[in-house]
Amino acid sequence: MSRLNLIFLIAFIGLLIWVTLFQPGAVSTIQRGAQVAMRPFMKASNEIDTAVEGLGGESLSPAQLRDRLKVAEQERDRLKLEVIQLDEILEENNQLRRALQYREKSPLSLVAARVISRKPAQWYNTLVIDKGSDEGLAVDSPVIIPLGEEAGLVGKVSEVLGPHSAVVLLLTDEMCQVSAKLENSQEQGILSGQRGATRTQPNLKLRYLSKEAEAKPGSMVHSSGTGELFPAGLVLGEVVSLTIGVIDAEVMVKPVVNFDDLVDLFVILPTQPLETEATKPEATAIPAKPVSAP
Amino acid sequence: MRFFLLLGLLLALSFILQEFLPVFDWAYGSRLLLVHTVFLAAAIAVPFPAMLVMAFTCGFLWDARYHVPIYPDEASLGILTQSEVPFGFTIFLFGITGALLQGVRPLFRRGRWELPVFMIGLCTGIILLLEYLVISFHRGGLEVSPEFWWKLLMTCLFSSLVSPFLLLLLSRVAERMRYRIRMDGLKRRHTYDGDAL
Numbered sequence: 001m002s003r004l005n006l007i008f009l010i011a012f013i014g015l016l017i018w019v020t021l022f023q024p025g026a027v028s029t030i031q032r033g034a035q036v037a038m039r040p041f042m043k044a045s046n047e048i049d050t051a052v053e054g055l056g057g058e059s060l061s062p063a064q065l066r067d068r069l070k071v072a073e074q075e076r077d078r079l080k081l082e083v084i085q086l087d088e089i090l091e092e093n094n095q096l097r098r099a100l101q102y103r104e105k106s107p108l109s110l111v112a113a114r115v116i117s118r119k120p121a122q123w124y125n126t127l128v129i130d131k132g133s134d135e136g137l138a139v140d141s142p143v144i145i146p147l148g149e150e151a152g153l154v155g156k157v158s159e160v161l162g163p164h165s166a167v168v169l170l171l172t173d174e175m176c177q178v179s180a181k182l183e184n185s186q187e188q189g190i191l192s193g194q195r196g197a198t199r200t201q202p203n204l205k206l207r208y209l210s211k212e213a214e215a216k217p218g219s220m221v222h223s224s225g226t227g228e229l230f231p232a233g234l235v236l237g238e239v240v241s242l243t244i245g246v247i248d249a250e251v252m253v254k255p256v257v258n259f260d261d262l263v264d265l266f267v268i269l270p271t272q273p274l275e276t277e278a279t280k281p282e283a284t285a286i287p288a289k290p291v292s293a294p
Numbered sequence: 295m296r297f298f299l300l301l302g303l304l305l306a307l308s309f310i311l312q313e314f315l316p317v318f319d320w321a322y323g324s325r326l327l328l329v330h331t332v333f334l335a336a337a338i339a340v341p342f343p344a345m346l347v348m349a350f351t352c353g354f355l356w357d358a359r360y361h362v363p364i365y366p367d368e369a370s371l372g373i374l375t376q377s378e379v380p381f382g383f384t385i386f387l388f389g390i391t392g393a394l395l396q397g398v399r400p401l402f403r404r405g406r407w408e409l410p411v412f413m414i415g416l417c418t419g420i421i422l423l424l425e426y427l428v429i430s431f432h433r434g435g436l437e438v439s440p441e442f443w444w445k446l447l448m449t450c451l452f453s454s455l456v457s458p459f460l461l462l463l464l465s466r467v468a469e470r471m472r473y474r475i476r477m478d479g480l481k482r483r484h485t486y487d488g489d490a491l
Contacts, residue, residue, distance in 0.1 A: 004343055005342045007343075008343035008346045009342075009346065012346040012350060015350055015385075016382060016385050016386055016389070019354065019381065019382035019385060020381065020386075022381055022382070024363065024377075027361065027381045030381075031358055031361060034355070034358035034359045035359070038309075038310075038313060038359055041313040042313055044313075045314045048314060049316065119313075119316075119317055119325075121360055121362045122327075122422060122425065122449075123379075123429055124362040124364060158364060159362070159363050167362065169362075169364070174433065175364050194437070194439070195437045195439075195442075260319075
């Protein structure tokens with residue numbers, strides 16, 4: 001090996017070691033810079049994706065479009081009323097909670113967010129949303145989507161990239177673990193995605209159930225709230241099958257959220273303003289464990 | 295020098311184009327890793343020091359954009375401060391695979407691309423496989439599903455399919471700029487098409 005090659009190799013190894021020793025805060029700063037630089041392209045890409053998805057759709061006549069618009073407007077008005085009613089219920093609920101001194105049970109404070117990039121990392125199921133530290137998002141903030149009268153869990157914030165962007169780790173990822181319970185049962189377990197799972201087969205696994213667990217296909221699985229990271233009652237999926245093992249049982253769960261169609265989401269804000277990654281100039285502490293094990 | 299500048303531009307362009315490349319659900323959620331493919335193709339055409347510089351730059355920028363900071367369970371106990379796949383790991387992977395591809399430079403110089411094309415696909419697979427193994431190591435236990443293999447295979451295939459076009463582009467540019475491929479240990483120096491200078 002020539003002297004020049006050797007010098008470059010040593011310099012390469014030295015730089016590599018230096019980079020791998022970066023603290024999480026420094027990595028976060030670098031990633032924020034990259035996100036800012038690439039944001040226009042990410043947005044453009046997402047707009048193209050949306051436009052292309054629309055191309056494959058059915059073509060409708062103007063009359064059909066008018067009908068659909070009318071139906072959509074009626075639905076919008078109905079939902080507006082529902083939101084007002086829900087706000088009132090939420091406020092009443094909050095007052096009752098306060099009255100009962102359930103201080104640890106926080107009222108849901110939601111922030112609407114829009115998906116700006118849905119290209120997952122190679123081995124992680126993630127997407128990027130357009131809300132960040134400025135809106136009060138913090139690592140581990142749950143991300144939900146309305147499903148009729150209930151809310152479905154989409155995932156959790158894994159990284160706040162900047163004032164207006166954050167990475168969401170989807171429920172289908174193995175590292176997004178939720179304490180969950182079966183419908184009409186006291187059985188509780190940990191729900192998570194499967195390693196290397198694809199979006200086409202995003203079945204989830206509900207593990208650590210007792211051997212006596214009973215789960216009928218089609219019955220719903222909700223978050224139990226035991227882990228304190230995710231509020232109780234969020235819809236996670238429906239039971240596909242039950243497997244009884246030697247010491248425990250596990251259930252395959254089909255998620256109710258369609259992860260391909262995510263556009264508008266809601267992030268549940270922490271009850272107290274947490275110090276987010278983005279506001280930290282230099283991370284000195286080890287980041288919180290990203291798993292919500294009970 | 296102009297050749298290296300052009301390679302730099304090509305790599306920068308690949309980062310931008312990567313944002314627009316879709317994930318194919320029909321291909322088990324795989325996609326074309328254009329940055330990887332461009333880097334690996336370029337690694338064949340440049341000398342070892344330049345390859346290392348490219349590996350560092352591309353790996354750093356890739357991690358800056360796509361690194362996902364998921365911390366292993368031990369992090370909460372104060373044992374580890376690094377994420378599962380450490381920031382900078384792609385630099386290492388690019389360095390290793392780039393070095394492997396340096397071995398097929400003589401073939402590229404002669405215009406024989408069969409092995410380089412195969413190697414580019416293989417090295418893309420090696421990069422992904424090593425990332426997956428590191429993740430599995432942290433999480434304990436190796437879970438390998440058929441979907442995983444399909445995803446890996448399809449990604450390799452996409453890289454292999456695109457690489458001839460990149461090699462063609464690089465060879466044309468090298469030819470046009472009279473870029474000389476110098477091989478360590480060889481007495482003669484060659485132009486792209488193998489003529490002795």
